[in-house]
Amino acid sequence: MIQYEKALNPKQLEAVTTLSGPLLVIAGAGSGKTRTLIYRVARLVEHGVDPQAILLLTFTRKAAQEMLDRAAQLADPRCRLVSGGTFHSLAHRILRAHASILGFSNGFTVIDRSDMEEILHSLLPDLSLSNTGLRVPKRGTLASMMSKAANLEVPVEQLVADEYPQFIDFAVHAGRLGRLYARYKKKNQLMDYDDLIIYLRALLMEHPELRQRLARRYGYIMVDEYQDTNRIQAHIVKWLGHEHRNVMVVGDDSQSIYSFRGADYRNMFQFPKEFPEARIIKLEENYRSTQPILTFTNAIMERAKERYTKCLFTRREGGAKPRVVNTLTEPEQAVFVVRTIQEMLGRGRRLRDVAVLFRAAYHSFELELELARAGIRYVKYGGFKFMESAHIKDLLAHLRAVLNPDDAVSWGRILRLIPGIGRAKSQDIIEWIRQTGTGPSALKEWPGRAPEKVRNALAQLSELLVKLTQRDITPSKAVEMTLEYYGPFLEQMYDDYPRRRKDLEQLALMASRYQRLRKFVDELVLDPPTSSVDLTQGLPDDFLTLSTVHSAKGLEWSVVFIIWVMEGRFPSAKALNDPLAVEEERRLMYVASTRAKDELILCYPSKEDSHPWGYEHYLYGPGSNGLSSFVSGLPPEIVSYENADRVHVREEFTRQSPWQHPDPTAASAGDSDFMPGDKVEHPAFGPGVVSKLVDREKVEVLFRNAGRKLLHLAYTTLHRI
DNA sequence: CATCACGCTGTTTTT
DNA sequence: CAGCGTGATG
Numbered sequence: 001m002i003q004y005e006k007a008l009n010p011k012q013l014e015a016v017t018t019l020s021g022p023l024l025v026i027a028g029a030g031s032g033k034t035r036t037l038i039y040r041v042a043r044l045v046e047h048g049v050d051p052q053a054i055l056l057l058t059f060t061r062k063a064a065q066e067m068l069d070r071a072a073q074l075a076d077p078r079c080r081l082v083s084g085g086t087f088h089s090l091a092h093r094i095l096r097a098h099a100s101i102l103g104f105s106n107g108f109t110v111i112d113r114s115d116m117e118e119i120l121h122s123l124l125p126d127l128s129l130s131n132t133g134l135r136v137p138k139r140g141t142l143a144s145m146m147s148k149a150a151n152l153e154v155p156v157e158q159l160v161a162d163e164y165p166q167f168i169d170f171a172v173h174a175g176r177l178g179r180l181y182a183r184y185k186k187k188n189q190l191m192d193y194d195d196l197i198i199y200l201r202a203l204l205m206e207h208p209e210l211r212q213r214l215a216r217r218y219g220y221i222m223v224d225e226y227q228d229t230n231r232i233q234a235h236i237v238k239w240l241g242h243e244h245r246n247v248m249v250v251g252d253d254s255q256s257i258y259s260f261r262g263a264d265y266r267n268m269f270q271f272p273k274e275f276p277e278a279r280i281i282k283l284e285e286n287y288r289s290t291q292p293i294l295t296f297t298n299a300i301m302e303r304a305k306e307r308y309t310k311c312l313f314t315r316r317e318g319g320a321k322p323r324v325v326n327t328l329t330e331p332e333q334a335v336f337v338v339r340t341i342q343e344m345l346g347r348g349r350r351l352r353d354v355a356v357l358f359r360a361a362y363h364s365f366e367l368e369l370e371l372a373r374a375g376i377r378y379v380k381y382g383g384f385k386f387m388e389s390a391h392i393k394d395l396l397a398h399l400r401a402v403l404n405p406d407d408a409v410s411w412g413r414i415l416r417l418i419p420g421i422g423r424a425k426s427q428d429i430i431e432w433i434r435q436t437g438t439g440p441s442a443l444k445e446w447p448g449r450a451p452e453k454v455r456n457a458l459a460q461l462s463e464l465l466v467k468l469t470q471r472d473i474t475p476s477k478a479v480e481m482t483l484e485y486y487g488p489f490l491e492q493m494y495d496d497y498p499r500r501r502k503d504l505e506q507l508a509l510m511a512s513r514y515q516r517l518r519k520f521v522d523e524l525v526l527d528p529p530t531s532s533v534d535l536t537q538g539l540p541d542d543f544l545t546l547s548t549v550h551s552a553k554g555l556e557w558s559v560v561f562i563i564w565v566m567e568g569r570f571p572s573a574k575a576l577n578d579p580l581a582v583e584e585e586r587r588l589m590y591v592a593s594t595r596a597k598d599e600l601i602l603c604y605p606s607k608e609d610s611h612p613w614g615y616e617h618y619l620y621g622p623g624s625n626g627l628s629s630f631v632s633g634l635p636p637e638i639v640s641y642e643n644a645d646r647v648h649v650r651e652e653f654t655r656q657s658p659w660q661h662p663d664p665t666a667a668s669a670g671d672s673d674f675m676p677g678d679k680v681e682h683p684a685f686g687p688g689v690v691s692k693l694v695d696r697e698k699v700e701v702l703f704r705n706a707g708r709k710l711l712h713l714a715y716t717t718l719h720r721i
Numbered sequence: 722c723a724t725c726a727c728g729c730t731g732t733t734t735t736t
Numbered sequence: 737c738a739g740c741g742t743g744a745t746g
Contacts, residue, residue, distance in 0.1 A: 060736080088736050113735085138730095138740070193736050260734065360733050382734075422722050526736075550734045588734090 002042060002075055008035070015248075015281050016040045019047060019220075022241070022275035023248040026268070028312045029297070029594035030288030030556070033250055037224060038067050040248065041082055042075035044220055051081035055218035055240070059225040061085050061527045063554060067224075083218065087233050088193055089526050091200035094214065095191070101207060102199055107518075108189045109404040110525045114388050116192050117143045118409060123180045127173050137167055137174075144260075146178055150194035151230050151262025189406045197232050204239035215243050225553075226251030226271070230262040238274055245275065254301050254310075255591050257550060259584055286312045288556055290319025292638075293600050297593050299638050300630050304586055312594075320640075322593070322600040324631055327644040330565050330605045334370035336644040337561055337603065341376065341544065344559065351377065353558035355545040357592045363565045364546050371544070382548030387528040391490055391500040392507065398482045399521050402468040405439060414461065417489050420454040429458075440465030460485065468517075475511035475520040483508065549592045560596035562589075564604040589630050602631060603644075 004013055012032055015025050016039045027033035037056070045051055058064040064084030071079035083090075092110065099106050111119075117139040129136060137145065141164070149159040156178040160171040167174070185191065191199065204211045221241050223229070226249040229237075241247035249271055256265035272278045286294055294312045327333035341354055358364050361382050371378055386392060394417060397410040404410075408430050415426035428448050436442055443462035444455070464485045468478055483504050490504075491497045510529075514520035545557065593600055631639065 086736060135730095136741090196736085258735075260732095261736075362733095420722075424722080528736090548734060 002039070002046070004039065004043070008032075008039060009285055011281055011283050011285075012036045012039070014279075015283075016043050018248075018279055018281075019044060019049075020246050022245050022271075022278035024268070024271050024278050024280045025248065025250040025283065026280065026310060027250055027252055027283040028286060028310050029252060029255060029591070030286040031283035031312070032285075032287055033224070033252075033283065034067060034554070036283070037222060037250060038071045038074065040222065041068070041071040041079055045071075045076050045079055045082075049220060051078045052083060053217065053219040054082045055090070055221045056082055056084040057087055057090065057221070057223045057237075058084065059086065059228055059553070061089060063224065086526075087200075087229070087236065088196050091196040091236075092522065092526055094203065095196065095199055098203055098210060099199070101210070102202060103186075104191070104199075105189050105404075105406075107404055108191050109400055109407045109410075110196065110522055111190050111192050111409070112387065112525050112528070113143060113193070114393070115190075115409050116146070119184055119190075120146065120177065120181055122412075123177060123184060126180055127176060129173060134169055134173070135167065136170060137164070141167075142174070142177065145174055146181060147192075147194055148260075148262055149178065150198060151232065153231060187406070188408050189404055190409070197236065201232050201235050201239065204236060211239055212243070215240050219244050220246045221248070223247075223249040224251075225255075227253050227256040227265040227268055228258045228263045229267050230264055231267070232262075234267045234270065234274075241275075245277075247275065254304070254587055255553070257553075257584060257588050257591055282310055284310050284312055286314045287316075288597050289314060289594060290316050290598060292319050292321045293593065293596055296322045296600065296634070296638055297590055299634055300586060300590055300593070304583060319598060321637075322596075322602060322639045323642055324602045324604070324639050325642050325644050327603050327605050330366050331370075332644065333563060333565075333603050333605050334367040337367055337563065338370045338374050338376065340561075340601065342374065349559065351542045351544045354561070355547060355552065355555075355557040355559070355595065356561040356563060357547055357549050357552050357595065358563050358565070359549060359588065361548055363563065366565070367563065368546070376544055377542070378544040378546050380546040382551035386503070387524060389500075389503070391494070391504060394490075395479065395482055395486055395504055395507065396521060396524065398464065398468065398486070399478060399517060402440065402465055403518050403521060405433070408434075417486070418454060418457040418461070420451060420457075425450070425454075440469060473517065475514045475517045476508050478517055479504070479508040479511045549588050552595055553591060556595050556597055558597045559599040559601070560593070562592050562600070562602045564602075586630055602639075 004016060008016060009032070012035065015023065015036050019040075025033070025036065027036070041054060041056065044054055056064055056067065058067070061084075064086075068080050068082050068084050071082070085093075095102075095104075095108070096106055099108055120142040121139040124136065124142075145156060145160055145164065148163070149156040152159065154162075155175060157171045157175040160167055160174045164171075185195065204214070218240055221237065223237055228251070237247060237249070249268075251265075251268050253265040253268050256263060272280060289297075289312075291314055294314055298311055325336065327336045337356060341351075344354065345351070356364065356367060361380075364380065368378070368380070394413060397413040400407050400410040401414055411430045411433065412426045415421050415429055416423070421429075425448070429443075429446055432446055432448070433439075433443070440462055443465065444459040446458060450458075464481060467473070467481055483501075486504075487501065490500055494500055510524075511520050514523070545555075547555075593602075
């Protein structure tokens with residue numbers, strides 16, 4: 001029997017014991033929001049509600065899984081049967097069964113962001129703009145335009161006019177492109193992330209009998225992170241819940257940081273209007289951070305424009321003020337962070353108690369080099385996506401072409417792997433496949449002209465695809481067979497073949513956890529592995545966490561570093577000119593700092609310097625960019641301002657004179673001397689090529705996978721490959 | 722079809 | 737600075 005009264009504070013208890021009717025819980029950071037949800041699941045199950053009738057919608061699938069695991073441990077193992085997941089995974093589950101009502105095949109393919117970009121890109125020529133001199137956005141920007149228009153339910157033309165003034169002349173073409181894209185998806189049986197939720201809502205709105213069936217099936221709805229939902233998702237909640245009205249939404253308007261994908265925290269304010277009888281409960285007691293940290297975060301949020309007023313407090317006594325540390329330059333900042341961590345380790349802290357947070361994934365590159373040099377193990381969340389690397393996409397394309405023969409993106413991808421087949425020929429073959437409709441076995445009978453070599457390759461591909469079509473094939477077997485076929489291509493294309501091969505073997509391992517090929521492929525798109533850890537499973541026993549703020553949501557550490565890096569115009573220009581962007585920056589800062597339990601350290605490089613790419617001079621530091629401007633005005637009672645000790649650091653990093661290799665013609669004699677052009681391997685960055693010798697200890701290396709290409713590196717962390 | 726030189730442009734976060 | 741698109745060449 002669970003002792004709810006002992007485990008929960010009065011507000012939490014009220015939320016947990018309100019089992020029916022609409023309920024809005026405004027839960028500040030660290031106020032036991034997750035705990036409340038877990039106990040409520042337990043309570044519902046304890047009161048005899050069928051676990052499968054409970055729908056727990058969270059922001060990531062992992063979050064749902066963890067909550068249900070904890071509920072199961074706490075109360076009843078049956079809590080694991082609760083239907084949990086993201087809006088997208090719910091939509092996917094339902095659409096797999098009912099997409100045919102909408103004129104889709106139930107065998108549709110879910111495409112990810114990069115597929116979307118590729119399709120949009122491939123449709124550009126159809127707009128016939130080549131000689132008009134019109135400025136056309138890049139594929140990534142095009143995808144953002146389409147996605148945001150879809151999520152905000154605004155015509156593409158209008159969205160471009162409103163949010164991309166630099167592309168105003170393109171707006172009308174963007175609208176045309178959007179229609180071409182929609183037609184393309186229909187024709188090829190594809191749905192992107194946005195389609196999933198849009199079509200789910202369409203099902204609910206336009207098919208009352210199905211809506212009723214689903215609403216009855218999910219008699220109790222709980223939505224976490226409600227501030228991050230968009231209007232479409234809010235509609236889905238409304239349609240599913242408007243009959244039984246057992247809807248609990250939990251969120252914190254101050255933590256809304258997803259407006260870039262259409263999220264609107266005003267959904268929180270809307271909820272009581274949609275459900276007028278809703279109870280509203282505020283959780284303001286914080287169980288995570290010390291008071292000085294909360295004073296800091298409250299001070300940041302005080303000046304926010306529109307919000308549910310709430311003020312975090314704690315009963316935790318003591319604790320130091322957040323430190324704002326000027327580290328002069330970015331390399332020095334990395335050294336400062338590493339040294340501070342080392343000192344903490346000396347005082348008995350463990351690495352797993354510490355996290356370093358930053359805004360964008362590449363902001364940690366400099367730090368990663370320093371960590372590697374110091375031998376500190378870390379796991380990084382956010383940023384580079386395993387799923388988006390070319391070799392993974394290539395392999396999956398084979399599987400997807402088999403699962404959905406209409407998927408021309410995948411067909412194009414696998415056909416173009418064959419030397420001698422490019423854009424034109426692959427188009428031809430795809431068209432032919434579509435017309436004859438005889439499936440993969442017919443590939444070798446393609447009537448077009450091609451050299452013997454290409455024919456043979458096509459025959460081999462056809463053989464593979466036929467094998468993949470066998471009904472009883474297991475996902476891991478399928479991956480293995482594809483790897484056998486694809487391996488030789490891979491070896492030819494990349495000089496870092498061994499590493500990529502290893503990735504693909506990992507993929508085979510992941511596949512072995514699934515029974516059905518389709519399920520495996522779908523889950524990879526809907527729930528892509530976000531860090532290398534997810535792939536390897538085994539973790540080192542102690543490790544530091546590096547994370548983007550977005551990926552750090554819902555997590556906590558004893559010590560949190562927030563680092564800024566030198567950057568040109570972003571976020572300064574936009575953040576300082578766009579009031580909405582300023583507010584989002586503010587909330588980002590709030591999310592980042594409320595992850596800290598005991599110590600919060602904010603670092604910024606302040607040195608006046610030229611932009612690394614040669615832009616005009618500008619000043620880094622508090623006030624100069626979006627994040628730091630919130631910190632600069634705070635009085636010393638709230639934060640302590642410091643300068644990092646840089647006596648030794650300076651020495652290390654100010655040696656500017658280019659160092660000449662003693663003898664450029666001599667083959668480096670067996671040890672650590674590198675030459676430009678040497679291929680090297682780095683523990684964090686993988687393979688790279690030496691481009692320049694900087695001094696006795698440092699070389700510049702060109703890394704293939706790093707967004708920022710040139711980096712200084714100590715010899716000791718490199719080895720030749 | 723593949724490769725190279727040239728010119729233009731410049732935001733990041735995730736399902 | 738470096739990625740990306742374009743247009744010319746092999």
